[in-house]
Amino acid sequence: MITISGLTKVYESRGRQVTALDGVDLHVREGEVFGVIGQSGAGKSSLIRCVNLLERPTSGTVVVDGVDLTALAGKGRRAGKDLRRARSSIGMVFQHFNLLSSRTVQDNIELPLEILGVSGAERSRRALELLDLVGLADKAKAYPGQLSGGQKQRVGIARALAGEPKVLLSDEATSALDPETTRSILQLLRDLNRQLGLTVLLITHEMDVVKTICDSAALMEKGRVVETGTVGELLATPGSRLATELFPVGGAATGPDRTVIDVTFHGETATQPVISQLSRTYNIDISILGAAMDTVGGRQIGRMRIELPGRYEENVVPVGFLREQGLQIEIVEPQDEARGAAEGEQAEARDARQDESQIDKQDAAPAATAPALVKDGAR
Structure with a gap:
């Protein structure tokens, strides 16, 4: 469903070049949930934004559902008609929801359909259908400010599905949520994957996300994919770093x-x-x-x-x-055992230093701030 070949993205920053993606190759099969994991700066966000060409790659190709999006990009900054049409088969869920506070929940979901020129009656029917699908049928007339974080993300997911996409991209969709809400959103994504046959590509820095819903995964470091495969294959691969982390x-x-x-x-x-x-x-x-x-x-x-x-x-x-x-x-x-023991000792020493530093800070705090410290600790 998604094939990425030789993808490179270079940014200009203060007169120097920064390589965010360095020859990335990746294949996501139709109907699977594929997770890309890595630390901050690994290139995950650049990768997912290049998949729908919100970021234009410096070189390489991105093929989604048989269509080479990079060939449709053109040379201008604005997306042409052919690229906009191809993008309609790709939905995207953002980390911070990106909902319009002045619009109701239903109006937020209708927005992409409005842009596509869909009639008002059809927009309304589709929005209400999607709200029911994500479990918010009673929130159609509410405003984003009246919703919890998990409810806002459900609206974001419904909006991403408005154009009936074949591919859903998730950009750290759960990193701003508490653990219980995260589990419910992940379950929703898995349910949508199964019910609608969606191909889901998500990026995350949390191993639990990969463990919970992903069929396949890739580990990124410094703009490169260093390990990829199905979760089962990775667990069966001797020396797999992803398996060790999972x-x-x-x-x-x-x-x-x-x-x-x-x-x-x-x-x-x-x-x-x-x-x-x-x-x-x-x-x-x-x-x-x-x-x-x-x-x-x-x-x-x-x-x-x-x-x-x-x-x-x-x-x-x-x-x-x-x-x-x-x-x-x-x-x-x-030697692996010795390395593991050494790393454990280093971690313990680091934790001890952090604890000592925290104690020193608390001891140094003025007496007037003590109630605030106690209150924060209780919370």
């Missing part, structure tokens, strides 16, 4: 003659007592150093770090047994 497990070997293994469970294996079977079959004591289990895309998936007595050469058969059960196995090298 299901972090830790723990170092308790001695030099130990084998530490990361085991990934998915599908039927997630509910089978494989570890206890291994222990009974080979009469070995197994230590569980860490574990994480969750539901991803409606399937239970988890990772576990276990320790077996003896070196790897002595555990080839037990490891083979685990692989025969359909589990993904990754041997944790000693």
Whole structure:
């Protein structure tokens, strides 16, 4: 549905060039929810704005539903008729809602249809239908200022669907919401994906978003895609950074003659007592150093770090047994354990410094501000 090839975006800033996207290649299949994750500055926002050409790429191509949007861009700043027509199949949901405060909820949803020249009666019918779809049928005459953040985002989603798009772009749509509201909006996006057959491309910096609704994901760093695939494939890929972030497990070997293994469970294996079977079959004591289990895309998936007595050469058969059960196995090298332990110590030291700094600030605060500090802490 979406194919991005060699996409580059370079901005001019104070006489120098800043590369936001550096040769990005990405493919989003029809009907899937695809998440692009990365830290601030990774290029996520530039990428999603280039998909509908709100930002014009410096080079590369963007093909949506078989149409090369970059070929329709032209040389002027304003979008031509052909590009506007192609954009009508792409809806976009923004982080900060972008609703017009002077218009009612219904009028906000009707706005894109008004621009497209749709008749008043049809605009009204479509807006009310969409409000019912997003669970706000009773808010048609309300104004944005009368709505909660989650309700505003539902209006934003309804407005994005007004033109009956095939693709929905979500630009950090949940990052301004509280956790409970975030879950409800994510569930709504998943429901719309299934009910309407929408292809959803979302960007986020939150791993829980990917874990909750994404079929596939890509990790971006410094304007490049460094890892991509279905969530299942990523979890099954040894050394996958996304898998490690989605299901972090830790723990170092308790001695030099130990084998530490990361085991990934998915599908039927997630509910089978494989570890206890291994222990009974080979009469070995197994230590569980860490574990994480969750539901991803409606399937239970988890990772576990276990320790077996003896070196790897002595555990080839037990490891083979685990692989025969359909589990993904990754041997944790000693240097990885040392690195993990060092990172843990650094994190603890950093947290301790932050705690000390906070205490110093509170101690240094004037007495008159003490009630405010207590009130903030309670809140």
